Amino acid sequence: MTAETDVPVPDVPAAYVPPPRSVHAAVAAHADRAPGALALVQGEERIDYRTLASAARVLAGRLTDWGVRPGDIVPLLLPRGAQLIALQLGVLMSGAAYATLDPRWPASRLAAILAQLDDPVVVGRPGGEPLGVTRTLAPGPLAALAAGAATRPFTPVRTAPDDLATVFFTSGSTGVPKGVLIPHRAVTRMFGPGGLDGFGPGHTTAQVAPGAWDMYAFELWGQLTTGGTCVVVEENHLMPGRLRALVAEQGVDTLWLTTSLFNLVVDEDPDAFAGLGTLYVGGEKQSPRHVARFLERFPDLPLWNGFGPAENCMLTTVHRMRPADTTVPTGIPVGRPVPGTTVLLLREDGTPAPRGERGEIVALGPGVALGYLNNATLTRERFPTLEIDGQRRRALRTGDLGLLDEHGVLHYHGRRDRQVKLSGNRIELGDIEAAAGALPEIRTCAAVARTDAGGTVEHIALVYTLAEGAELTARDVRRKLTGTLPAYAVPGRFEQLDELPRRENGKVDLSALERRPR
Amino acid sequence: MTENRDVVCKAEYEPPADELEQQVADVMAEVLGVDLVGRRDSFYDFGGTSLAAIRICARIERRLGFKVDPAWLLEYDELADFTEQIRLGAE
Numbered sequence A: 001m002t003a004e005t006d007v008p009v010p011d012v013p014a015a016y017v018p019p020p021r022s023v024h025a026a027v028a029a030h031a032d033r034a035p036g037a038l039a040l041v042q043g044e045e046r047i048d049y050r051t052l053a054s055a056a057r058v059l060a061g062r063l064t065d066w067g068v069r070p071g072d073i074v075p076l077l078l079p080r081g082a083q084l085i086a087l088q089l090g091v092l093m094s095g096a097a098y099a100t101l102d103p104r105w106p107a108s109r110l111a112a113i114l115a116q117l118d119d120p121v122v123v124g125r126p127g128g129e130p131l132g133v134t135r136t137l138a139p140g141p142l143a144a145l146a147a148g149a150a151t152r153p154f155t156p157v158r159t160a161p162d163d164l165a166t167v168f169f170t171s172g173s174t175g176v177p178k179g180v181l182i183p184h185r186a187v188t189r190m191f192g193p194g195g196l197d198g199f200g201p202g203h204t205t206a207q208v209a210p211g212a213w214d215m216y217a218f219e220l221w222g223q224l225t226t227g228g229t230c231v232v233v234e235e236n237h238l239m240p241g242r243l244r245a246l247v248a249e250q251g252v253d254t255l256w257l258t259t260s261l262f263n264l265v266v267d268e269d270p271d272a273f274a275g276l277g278t279l280y281v282g283g284e285k286q287s288p289r290h291v292a293r294f295l296e297r298f299p300d301l302p303l304w305n306g307f308g309p310a311e312n313c314m315l316t317t318v319h320r321m322r323p324a325d326t327t328v329p330t331g332i333p334v335g336r337p338v339p340g341t342t343v344l345l346l347r348e349d350g351t352p353a354p355r356g357e358r359g360e361i362v363a364l365g366p367g368v369a370l371g372y373l374n375n376a377t378l379t380r381e382r383f384p385t386l387e388i389d390g391q392r393r394r395a396l397r398t399g400d401l402g403l404l405d406e407h408g409v410l411h412y413h414g415r416r417d418r419q420v421k422l423s424g425n426r427i428e429l430g431d432i433e434a435a436a437g438a439l440p441e442i443r444t445c446a447a448v449a450r451t452d453a454g455g456t457v458e459h460i461a462l463v464y465t466l467a468e469g470a471e472l473t474a475r476d477v478r479r480k481l482t483g484t485l486p487a488y489a490v491p492g493r494f495e496q497l498d499e500l501p502r503r504e505n506g507k508v509d510l511s512a513l514e515r516r517p518r
Numbered sequence B: 001m002t003e004n005r006d007v008v009c010k011a012e013y014e015p016p017a018d019e020l021e022q023q024v025a026d027v028m029a030e031v032l033g034v035d036l037v038g039r040r041d042s043f044y045d046f047g048g049t050s051l052a053a054i055r056i057c058a059r060i061e062r063r064l065g066f067k068v069d070p071a072w073l074l075e076y077d078e079l080a081d082f083t084e085q086i087r088l089g090a091e
Helices: A023-033 A049-065 A082-093 A107-117 A142-149 A184-188 A214-224 A240-250 A259-268 A288-297 A323-327 A376-382 A429-437 A474-482 A510-515 B019-032 B050-064 B070-075 B079-090
Strands: A038-042 A045-048 A073-077 A097-100 A164-170 A178-183 A204-207 A229-232 A254-258 A278-282 A303-307 A317-320 A342-346 A359-364 A385-388 A391-404 A410-415 A419-422 A425-428 A442-451 A457-466 A493-496
Touching: A023 A049, A023 A082, A023 A184, A023 A214, A038 A049, A038 A082, A038 A214, A045 A049, A045 A142, A049 A082, A049 A142, A073 A082, A073 A107, A082 A097, A082 A142, A082 A214, A082 A229, A107 A178, A164 A184, A178 A184, A178 A214, A184 A214, A204 A214, A204 A240, A204 A254, A214 A229, A214 A254, A240 A259, A240 B050, A254 A259, A259 A278, A259 A288, A259 B050, A288 A303, A288 A323, A342 A391, A359 A385, A376 A391, A419 A457, A425 A429, A429 A442, A429 A457, A429 A474, A442 A510, A457 A474, A474 A493, B019 B050, B019 B079, B050 B070, B070 B079
Parallel strands: A038 A229, A073 A097, A097 A164, A204 A229, A254 A278, A278 A303, A457 A493
Antiparallel strands: A038 A045, A164 A178, A303 A317, A342 A359, A359 A391, A385 A391, A391 A410, A419 A425, A442 A457
């Protein structure tokens, strides 16, 4: 299928389309309805909806004074927490969109992203590494910020559901991070009446995902746009013991975990899940063994497989996992579309694949991103306009392969390209090769993902040859790459060879390297 | 599958200096799938990832009763330094 071709796709079932809402309007509606309801918890700080909304309005006023205007994209370089959440809400109230960047990323990567965003207002912590920060916000309780609301009133800007809300940066295949442009409607679409289980008044999620991830929005806005509560976990790594305390002491009942962390808790301390009401797991292929073990221990605890790329915000399909799923030969199904999303499969020639036949997974509906930041070519390629039942609709070509079974349940069959998922992180192997190839000591290199028997990526190996006369140990290569790649993308194995194996056509034999024993 | 330390580490093996280092070394070796972890061996030498760090710390918490933050291991990646952090954290 070429990007310019419009493809007629018949027989797409009419999907439930929730009322489109902007993120901050949805939060404000709860602040008006139940101002005293608990919105956020961080350590000893307990913040109700009134305080959160007031603090966000004060910050929106400040952002406007700094020159932020509707349509801008404001980079935020703050650690996760209640204050960052109020600031994100403040950015949205000012009519702008936020891009949360991780202050722990290498300075060179942050600089590349800030150059793409090119916004004069970059908010960070005072006294930290400068990293392009132009405005600062000192840590402090939200109640103190909210107290200023009376003296500096601010009326939130009305935004349309199609307006940009946030930008997520993901690994790009050539070493340049890609910004995914997410509108308000994409964030709000799956929550609320008729939406996913586990959100709304009386429900509490733990916020653990990194701020730059789309699943951060799931944990956070899932509750705040429906009147629920979000507990901020300050640690970046959720330990089983901490999970136990979150459930027992903070009332956390809804949780999102990446597959590998779920597997770890099942292995190490499965009782830590006791008391949860709804558990979503995803970001990687599910391990049937771990799912089976969990379901034996908690047969009545709803365990959902959540699937989908950031370009169709947060989740595309979900599947309530049952013991029978753990014996499906092609793996645990990824399920049915979330509210407001339609999934279809396209053959390589662009025609729709009938049920039971493999094709590229294509998503339609309000979750589809507006495109990639400053990259019209890639946007046209991944977000074609398809003609469906006589209507022209924007679609996302996910690059994932799969099939719909006779019940309309989606099964995932891998990638069309060299993107891999490791511990829930999306990594382009080409990104790693670009970073390693930029080191003058390295002559040739290839990054390969090695999987376990179940097809889950175990580690990424960098296999390389050195330039003549260069002396570099594996530790050196690792250290240098931590300067350019985010920690999760730094390979776990480094293997120096005299020559890389080649195919007859001269290309590096990647499958030989994938099989190479550790 | 347990790997031989000397295949991955070029440096000379330096044995753990006390009981706590030995106990931490045993957990690291078990999770990282290697026969031995020396005092000056880095967690990263054996392919350590943040997930492996969480697993190691969860086992140390459960078996030895110390509160351990995986971030310590990711930053203090050599056995002796990581054990020192555990000791400081317990004070």
